[in-house]
Amino acid sequence: MLFNTFYKTSCKTLVKPFFDTYLRAHFGVLLGAFFTVFGLNQSTFAAAPSGAQTPPPVQVIAYKVPLAPIQKSISVLGQLQAQQSVAITSNVSEHIESLHFKDGQSVQKNQLLVSLNAQEERALLNENQVAINEAKTQYQRVKEVEGRGNVTRALVDEKQRIWQSLLAKQTVLETALAERSITAPFSGTLGLSRVSVGSLVSPGLVIVSLDALQQMQVDLNIPEQFLGVLTLNQAVKLSTAAYPEKQFMGSISAIASQVDANSRLVQVRAVLDNSDGLLKTNMMMQARIDMPAKQRLIVPNSAVVMLGDLQFVYQLIARENGLYQAQKTVVKTGQIGAEFTEITQGLNVDALVVSQGVMRVNDKTLISIKHLQNPENQATPIEQADLLKPKVKPDTQSNIKPNTKPGA
Known part of the structure; x- marks a missing residue:
């Protein structure tokens, strides 16, 4: 115990100060001796950076x-409509007497489609016709004897008024009878019937749809910033999922006079030919309008x-x-x-x-x-x-001669 304490005290007070002083005084000599023993010099370290290889490019x-x-295009979706399309309805409440069409049939303008029960209207029309004939006869009689006896001008005018009133009533009855016969307003293709003979129809009830499918139209909502490149008769390319391999060609027929204040979109209408009858009303179409390159x-x-x-x-x-x-x-x-x-x-x-x-x-x-x-x-x-394939390194050993023993 006493020896250990003496050893530690001696190292701190005698040995350590000696070596610190010696190393400071002879550090350069010792370093030079180290370089000499191992064959190194200062130029060896100075030349190292210049000899380092830079990576290849x-x-x-x-x-x-x-x-x-670059030709940009505008692509939007639109719903296809026939240029003429209408839902056939009745103006009066009445039972159907007969149907004169088949589902999907092509019809001509003014062709009869539906006949409603019109027995009462025919009877009233016949009754009024008899009254007209009687009123006309009485008017002609008093007209011939006007100014004789009690036949005054006022009596003649009264008979004429009755006759003319009955003629006007005849027109009303004929119109009521005509409303019992529903005809096609234009030539086109009918849809599927939603009624049958004996059904009671009322105003607003759809009997069948009628579409003129020869020409179709689609309304497109275009952002207002493209207004400057839109023109009438500009080509429009259309496609649909029903015919993915076929492209339909159309043209712009009208541009709306106003831009929607909320969406900032302007409505553009394009028309296209459908003489082959492939397209139907309400089909979804993808429309593309090419802008100038x-x-x-x-x-x-x-x-x-x-x-x-x-x-x-x-x-x-x-x-x-x-x-x-x-x-x-x-x-x-x-x-x-x-x-x-x-x-x-x-x-x-x-x-x-x-x-x-x-x-x-x-x-x-x-x-x-x-x-x-x-x-x-x-x-x-x-x-x-x-x-990115790695390059094949050249064979660096091909130019090195094989080792030979001295004297071989």
Whole structure:
């Protein structure tokens, strides 16, 4: 116990101060001896950074941003209607006496469709006709003896008034009788009947629908900012899920005079031919209106990188020895197609961007262009998978001679 205390006190008071003083005084000598023993010198460490190898440039596929004609289009949904369409109804409450049509039949204008019970109207009409004949006879009699005896001018006028009143009543009765016969207001195709003989119909009850299907129309709601490119007779391309392989052509026939104050949409009506009878009323149609083509900047879809809400491309900035440096450039995009994306802001025409290999570059990477993707510079497109394949390293041992023993 006493020895340990003496040892610790001696180390702190004698040994440690000695070695601290010695090392400060002879540190340089000791370091030089270390370099001499191991064959090292200061020039060895100074030359190390200059001898380090820089990484080779990354090869990418580039694209020279051109101005290309971009044709934008307006796509909206609309419900198809026949140019003439009506629900056949009755103006009076009466039972159906007979039906003169079949479901789905094509009819002509003024063709009789439905006959309602009209026995009472016919009887009243016949009764009134007898009264007319009697009133006419009495009027003619007093007219001939006017001024004789008690036949005065007032009596003649009274007989004439009665006769004319009965004639007017005849017209009313004939109209009532005509309302019991329902005819087609125009030529077209009937729908399915909703009544049968003996049914009681009343005003507003639909008996059958009638549509003129030779010409169809569709009303489209277009945002008001496109009003400047809409014109009468402008082509409209329409399609429907019922005929996915067929495209129907129409044209704008009318543009509404007002814009809806709430939705800021303007209604546009397009008409199309339906002589083949494929289209039906109330079918849902996808309409597309092509706008005039304009020159826009485009890049391949593979060049655009998404990062959160931002979109950017790697623009290539020329450096020495034919190399480039990537610069991350934020862009704004417009219409996105199957292969190319419209650039509305962030790039200029003829700018070089990385189109394939974007995942291998960053702002500090030196880049060499392997190919230009533009069609005029490359006949066969290069897939990104081919670009990213690892390169085969050359056989560095082929030029090294095999070891030989001395004296061999």
